[in-house]
Amino acid sequence: MKVLMKGNDAISEAAIQAGCKAFFGYPITPQNEIPEYMSRKMEASGGVFVQAESEVGAINMIYGAASAGVRCMTTSSSPGMALKQEGISYICGANLPCVIVNVARCGPGLGGILPAQSDYFQSTRGGGNGDYYMPVFAPSTVQECWDLVFHAFDVADKYRTPTLILLEGLLGQMMEPLEMTKRPPVTVDKSWCTDGNADKRPRNVVTSLSLYAEVLEQMNIDRFKVYEEITKNELMVENSVKDGDTVAIVAYGTPSRIALNAIEELAAEGINAGLIRPITLWPYPYEVFQNLPSSVEHILVAELSMGQMVEDVRLGVEGKYPVHFYGRTGGSIFEPSEIAAKVREIVKGAK
Amino acid sequence: MSKVVYEKSRGLTDAPLTYCPGCSHGIIHKLVAESLVELDVLENTIAIAPVGCSVLAYNFFNCDGVQAAHGRAPAVATGIKRVIPDKIVFTYQGDGDLASIGTAEIIHAAHRGDNFTVIFVNNATYGMTGGQMAPTTLINQKTSTSPYGRQEATTGKPIKVSELMAQIPSAAYIERVSVHDVQHIAKTKKAIKKAFEYQIEGKGFSMVEVLASCPIGWNMPPVEAAKFIAGGLMPYYPLGCYRDIHAEGGSGA
Ligand SMILES: Cc1ncc(C[n+]2csc(CCOP(=O)(O)OP(=O)(O)O)c2C)c(N)n1
Numbered sequence: 060m061k062v063l064m065k066g067n068d069a070i071s072e073a074a075i076q077a078g079c080k081a082f083f084g085y086p087i088t089p090q091n092e093i094p095e096y097m098s099r100k101m102e103a104s105g106g107v108f109v110q111a112e113s114e115v116g117a118i119n120m121i122y123g124a125a126s127a128g129v130r131c132m133t134t135s136s137s138p139g140m141a142l143k144q145e146g147i148s149y150i151c152g153a154n155l156p157c158v159i160v161n162v163a164r165c166g167p168g169l170g171g172i173l174p175a176q177s178d179y180f181q182s183t184r185g186g187g188n189g190d191y192y193m194p195v196f197a198p199s200t201v202q203e204c205w206d207l208v209f210h211a212f213d214v215a216d217k218y219r220t221p222t223l224i225l226l227e228g229l230l231g232q233m234m235e236p237l238e239m240t241k242r243p244p245v246t247v248d249k250s251w252c253t254d255g256n257a258d259k260r261p262r263n264v265v266t267s268l269s270l271y272a273e274v275l276e277q278m279n280i281d282r283f284k285v286y287e288e289i290t291k292n293e294l295m296v297e298n299s300v301k302d303g304d305t306v307a308i309v310a311y312g313t314p315s316r317i318a319l320n321a322i323e324e325l326a327a328e329g330i331n332a333g334l335i336r337p338i339t340l341w342p343y344p345y346e347v348f349q350n351l352p353s354s355v356e357h358i359l360v361a362e363l364s365m366g367q368m369v370e371d372v373r374l375g376v377e378g379k380y381p382v383h384f385y386g387r388t389g390g391s392i393f394e395p396s397e398i399a400a401k402v403r404e405i406v407k408g409a410k
Numbered sequence: 411m412s413k414v415v416y417e418k419s420r421g422l423t424d425a426p427l428t429y430c431p432g433c434s435h436g437i438i439h440k441l442v443a444e445s446l447v448e449l450d451v452l453e454n455t456i457a458i459a460p461v462g463c464s465v466l467a468y469n470f471f472n473c474d475g476v477q478a479a480h481g482r483a484p485a486v487a488t489g490i491k492r493v494i495p496d497k498i499v500f501t502y503q504g505d506g507d508l509a510s511i512g513t514a515e516i517i518h519a520a521h522r523g524d525n526f527t528v529i530f531v532n533n534a535t536y537g538m539t540g541g542q543m544a545p546t547t548l549i550n551q552k553t554s555t556s557p558y559g560r561q562e563a564t565t566g567k568p569i570k571v572s573e574l575m576a577q578i579p580s581a582a583y584i585e586r587v588s589v590h591d592v593q594h595i596a597k598t599k600k601a602i603k604k605a606f607e608y609q610i611e612g613k614g615f616s617m618v619e620v621l622a623s624c625p626i627g628w629n630m631p632p633v634e635a636a637k638f639i640a641g642g643l644m645p646y647y648p649l650g651c652y653r654d655i656h657a658e659g660g661s662g663a
Contacts, residue, residue: 081493107492111485112518119482119515123489126476127456131489149479253474253490255497258453264468266459266477 061236066204066226069237070160071096073208074132078244079158080106081131083120085113085139088172089228090162093134114139118146118159125155126265128252130212130244134160136228137178138169141186147221148187152267154282156215158208159193160224162231165390173390174227176312179367182225183341190279192286194222194293195340197311201235203338213245214293218285225340227363229392230313289342296344300333302352306402307380309335309372310361318361320395325402332359332402340368345375357405359383361398363391381405419443421452425469432632434622435464435531437589438598442529443471445603446498449610455498456490458483462504463537481512484519487526498609499526505546506536509571516575520615523580527605528617530571533624534643541627545569548646553627568646572619576652582614584653588621590639594649601651613656621647 064072071093074082082101084094094110101108111117117133124131135143140161150157161182165175182195194214198204204226211222253263269275300307306325310318315336322332331354337344348358358380360369369384376382385401387393421443429435446452452473459467461480468475478486483501491499508516508530516528535553536542542555546568550559560568572586583605587598598620605616621643623635630638651657 081489083489109488109492109522112514112521115482116485116488116515116518119479119485120489120492122478122482123458123476123486123491124493125489126486127490127493129493131493145479146482153477253456253476254494255454255456255474255499257455257473262453262472262474264475264477266468266475268465268477 061238063234064201064237065092065232065234066201067092067162067231068096069201069205070134070208070224071100072239073205074158075100075104075106076241077209077212078130079132079212080129081124082106082108083111083117083124083131083133084135085111085117087136087139089164089231090134090136090160092231093160114142115146118143118150121157122146122150122153122155125150125157126153126253128249128254130216132158132160134162136162136164137166140178140181144186147185147193148189148191149267150221151187151191151193152189153265154219155221155265156219157221158211158215158224159221162226162228164228165388171390172228174229174392175363175388175390176227176314177364177367177388178225179340179362179364182223183343183371191282192341193220194289194342196222196224196295197338197340198224198226198230199312199315199336201230201233201237204230205237205239209242214289216247217245218289220285220289225312227312293339294342294344295338296347297334297336297338298347300335300351300355303354304331304333304352305354305406306330306332306357306359307335307351307355308332308359308361308398308402309337309368311337311340311368314361314363314393317393317395318398321398321402324395324399330402330406343371343375345371348372348375348379355380357381357383359385359402359405361393362386364388419447421447421472422470423472427470428466429463430626432623432625432635433463434533434589434620437595438529438531438620438622439467439470441595441599441602442500442502445599445606446473448603449606451498451606451610455500458487458499458501460501460503460507462507464502464504464531465538467502481507481510482515483507484512484515484528488519488522488524491524491526495525498606500529500606501526502529503531504537505530505532505534505544505571509545509569517578520575520578520581520617523582523614525609525612525614527609529602530617530619531622532571532619532647533622533627534568535624535627537624537627541624546571548642570647572617572652575617580615581617581653582655583608583616585651586619586621586647586649588639588644588649590621590623590636608656
């Protein structure tokens with residue numbers, strides 16, 4: 060049976076059903092429905108809710124709860140995510156699992172509260188110090204928000220890494236039909252956690268500190284081996300580019316749905332285009348661009364930013380195709396007709 | 411047969427301490443370790459190390475240990491204590507960590523009445539980074555970033571953390587102590603033990619501020635440094651209990 064739910068509420072309920080036992084957050088639009096939902100429901104489901112003093116506080120509470128071995132989540136929006144970067148670097152350095160959600164708005168600075176995709180660099184390249192990445196999932200529907208929450212908790216536990224769900228404010232606020240399918244959590248060994256049971260096992264330590272070059276280098280090398288595993292096993296991409304398509308449009312999140320409408324509009328005029336929708340933004344599906352049908356002549360990247368993911372597309376394309384860009388920013392959202400017009404311009408230019 | 415009259419607390423590991431000669435961290439570690447053992451909670455404790463000279467405290471306390479970002483230990487403690495409330499959690503923080511970069515975290519942990527213990531080591535300087543000025547550095551005290559002595563006109567007066575924390579309605583127990591001589595070390599032990607007892611009994615947020623020496627940072631021999639605690643720090647930072655909401659008559663308002 061389907062229910063009608065907002066993206067933010069779907070994320071909250073999915074987290075509870077995925078076994079999240081601790082939520083820490085700080086109010087910021089457009090994600091407020093999540094802490095509000097958690098404040099109503101966490102206690103009843105045997106978990107804890109704390110409204111932190113700041114996003115810095117919240118991410119460090121996550122560091123604590125994760126080190127104690129429980130599934131935990133924090134959510135925020137762009138300026139709050141900027142504040143969490145220090146904590147995320149420490150969480151990566153200490154190999155702690157947790158889920159972080161960014162219901163993104165436009166920037167820089169206080170920017171505005173309208174949706175944007177201008178946190179792509181922040182999400183995939185990190186604002187914190189040191190060599191680290193974290194898996195980033197970009198849902199495009201409320202259903203996918205729901206499903207990816209379960210997945211994000213599993214991936215976090217499996218590889219002992221934070222995972223980030225990145226969506227535009229648009230999707231957080233939007234209501235769509237949702238099938239609340241539940242899946243059991245992966246079973247993992249958490250014997251490393253600092254849960255105060257040193258009478259039953261050797262004492263445990265959670266730290267990102269290492270003062271010896273060889274030791275820290277080895278820790279980083281080991282972590283990058285885990286990143287290789289993640290890249291091998293956890294890449295997610297939807298690719299509908301078929302033989303005969305001359306243009307491949309690359310878009311993620313809700314804007315990918317606008318791109319689909321543009322593709323329909325173009326098909327009616329006999330211009331064939333297909334969509335590449337990365338679902339994991341890190342690891343990025345670079346290989347997809349090496350295996351496109353021979354009919355493809357152009358790549359168009361459509362983003363709600365001044366052009367961020369386009370850099371990953373160029374890395375994947377390796378000069379094989381011209382890479383074009385169309386973006387809106389500041390909270391403006393493109394219409395299908397704008398993307399279609401850009402495609403027409405590209406195709407004409409090629410003639 | 412000889413009788414054991416003194417032995418190292420099993421609350422400490424065998425790792426050699428990394429502190430300078432005359433530094434108070436070692437004594438304070440010992441007092442914390444002994445308290446945890448005497449209260450029979452050592453194995454069920456999580457120690458949270460700060461950024462500062464005691465950053466490696468998790469190597470010294472013989473229990474689970476977590477290393478926190480600079481100043482964030484109270485938020486980390488909140489995260490841990492909330493999800494495993496029947497375990498004992500304490501943060502161990504210096505004055506740069508707690509009274510400068512971590513003011514928001516410490517105040518709000520107390521404000522929420524979180525049931526953990528804070529051991530606050532006030533040595534009036536940033537020891538780890540080479541003896542720079544801290545918010546707790548005394549007026550006219552020379553440090554590497556106040557080479558002519560701390561000037562009130564440009565850097566204000568030293569912050570009094572216990573007095574400040576005593577104003578927070580949900581804080582349960584706040585006391586300032588010192589470790590400059592044997593008599594005061596004994597009193598410090600009592601305060602630390604009481605703070606942990608409060609936590610065990612679920613009475614709420616407790617903090618013990620310990621006036622401590624930093625001979626290297628202060629550029630003084632250890633004996634002189636101990637005298638500076640008594641003659642320099644104590645007049646400005648009076649010892650005593652600043653808040654105890656569970657005491658007879660309750661000294662906190
Ligand atoms: C974010 C950040 N800023 C600065 C530092 C550098 N740092 C390391 S220890 C320290 C000061 C510690 O002083 P205090 O808390 O007084 O402890 P003590 O070393 O005196 O025991 C600083 C500033 C850091 N590690 N992280």
